[in-house]
């Protein structure tokens with residue numbers, strides 16, 4: 001009880017101290033607001049532009065969710081394909097690494113050409129940025145199945161499907177959840193980057209567009225508010241994945257047993 | 260405990276070859292002439308002919324090896340660490356292929372059922388005990404009602420009926436090992452291979468499981484091959500003990516143990532038991548120096 005209270009209060013205290021210092025320093029040194037706005041100014045901006053930020057969060061959140069879902073589904077399918085044979089893995093794995101190294105800002109214009117500006121191009125950008133950790137972790141999980149259990153399944157001449165669904169995929173769930181955790185944060189980053197290039201500026205602009213326009217108007221306070229909202233989105237997605245992982249693994253996985 | 264083999268409570272639908280303990284049966288293998296009750300076996304015999312196994316690394320695990328194991332025998336394998344016992348068991352299970360020689364199962368049923376128990380339980384952590392015990396039946400395509408019934412029956416046999424709905428991580432090490440044993444027994448194997456199954460357990464639990472295993476064998480009559488490093492466990496359980504030399508494995512000693520069929524803790528202090536243990540020890544030492 002005391003421990004869990006401390007767990008909540010300690011970071012909260014650190015935050016209060018940090019914000020206080022920030023507020024004090026910007027005011028005391030008279031830092032111009034367009035350079036570094038004090039927290040109070042960020043808060044005011046957030047309040048006055050609340051509807052803009054809300055619409056932005058919804059637009060960005062939707063694109064990030066679609067990209068993340070694509071990553072989860074296609075990433076797992078790809079990992080299963082790669083795990084199916086050494087030959088397939090050797091042939092294709094280098095190109096999945098390419099997915100991770102490709103600078104998404106550079107190919108975002110291409111995504112606009114292919115998918116048109118707006119949600120689709122942005123979601124694909126989120127997908128490209130976030131799919132690799134899902135593939136890599138799931139593949140590692142599928143590959144690290146207990147060899148004795150593989151023997152057991154062989155002894156009873158289990159079919160390919162039984163092996164996949166009753167042994168390999170369940171064994172890979174801890175690694176899969178790890179991959180999804182990483183992917184959840186990356187999906188939001190991929191969405192913002194995608195919006196910089198491919199987002200709409202009219203209609204319901206995403207947070208990336210809000211960041212861009214407030215930067216052009218030197219409204220640094222609103223920029224901070226938008227960035228914080230985007231971080232909140234990433235955090236929310238991460239927390240949901242974490243919760244899902246805990247629920248899935250509660251019963252059996254050792255790493256979930258440690259507090 | 261040694262009388263603790265409970266009778267199975269349900270009618271067995273897959274009574275392939277029911278092993279009623281029938282003292283009047285006359286087909287008795289000669290090696291069980293030493294005062295053991297005779298009984299019909301469902302086990303299968305194994306014949307290894309010039310079996311050899313070496314690995315790409317240049318390690319020769321099994322030198323050309325000839326060995327015949329009679330149906331329904333309880334055989335203990337002993338030998339120095341790394342001599343090739345696990346390799347031999349995997350070869351017999353068909354999980355590995357010999358480079359030379361052949362392994363045949365004379366006189367066994369057309370469709371052999373065999374089971375393997377590893378040193379550690381190796382359960383599926385995401386499945387309940389019942390579903391773990393039923394796994395082999397599930398993989399061989401047996402319907403849910405039947406496999407549940409059979410898994411429950413075998414859990415009852417190993418004394419785990421109460422734990423059927425628990426998850427493996429909620430069990431003690433000894434209980435997990437019993438689930439592993441139940442999983443192996445659920446298909447009613449003709450051949451049961453155990454690779455140091457109880458080595459990681461405390462002495463009391465191990466003796467308890469030894470008793471259960473021996474009772475199950477007496478009731479069912481399958482062939483049992485049991486790898487162990489513990490001399491007293493080998494003498495206590497087996498009717499025949501084979502001692503291998505250090506790598507590559509050759510047979511140093513092949514003893515029929517002259518001990519009564521009913522074994523309980525009091526047998527451990529009898530001169531006959533101690534003599535067997537001493538003989539196995541001497542063979543091990545010989546094999547180590549070979």
Ligand SMILES: Nc1ncnc2c1ncn2[C@@H]1O[C@H](COP(=O)(O)OP(=O)(O)OP(=O)(O)O)[C@@H](O)[C@H]1O
Nearest residue numbers: 314315316318320339340341342343344345346347
């Ligand atoms: N797949 C393999 N590839 C290469 N060498 C192997 C392989 N499997 C076993 N060996 C080697 O074969 C030898 C026999 O191994 P094995 O596991 O059969 O010994 P063991 O008698 O079971 O030993 P222990 O009592 O310690 O379990 C060892 O030297 C081992 O390193």
Ligand SMILES: [Mg+2]
Nearest residue numbers: 344345346454
């Ligand atoms: Mg071994």
